[in-house]
Amino acid sequence: GDSVTQMEGPVTLSEEAFLTINCTYTATGYPSLFWYVQYPGEGLQLLLKATKADDKGSNKGFEATYRKETTSFHLEKGSVQVSDSAVYFCALVYTGGFKTIFGAGTRLFVKA
């Protein structure tokens, strides 16, 4: 079946470091891919999305490119801030599909 695999956390970085959170997926078709972020004590919110192969989603300095050949959607940011400390979820969903499939989440800690 379809699935999403994320790198295990926690990931601990110093402020201004480069961030990569790996996400790979298994899909029988051509889903849309998402990154959601969950700040402490809050619900998930959309960070960025990509709907087809080679699309790049970007928001708040974060980027991810839909790579069909490697079935990946890695999240990157050039310079993280303390305020980026959160849990990040990779997810996929099909057009007209019944549900979104979430990865297990990756916790990020950024130290000042």
Add this chain to the structure above:
Amino acid sequence: DTAVSQTPKYLVTQMGNDKSIKCEQNLGHDTMYWYKQDSKKFLKIMFSYNNKELIINETVPNRFSPKSPDKAHLNLHINSLELGDSAVYFCASSLSRGQDIQYFGAGTRLSVL
């Protein structure tokens, strides 16, 4: 105005009790969801309704029963609460099913003692 609102935010109760969590969305969306998030942050879909019709019913104990009186509301009732039910429960909505962004409530932290 909060897009997806859940009440209560915290719920502390004894084993064996029955409790309800309410959810309302003011986005005009057709589809609503309940998720359970465990202490390791793993998110598990429980139920989904599309225009008041149940479309997802994952393997969840019968003690959990969702109710959707209209498409803006999706409530979750839990009977005979158990220790293992302790978790954070999130309500979410999307414009329609599939390929749409989901909007989450702030969560209800349930603690069963």
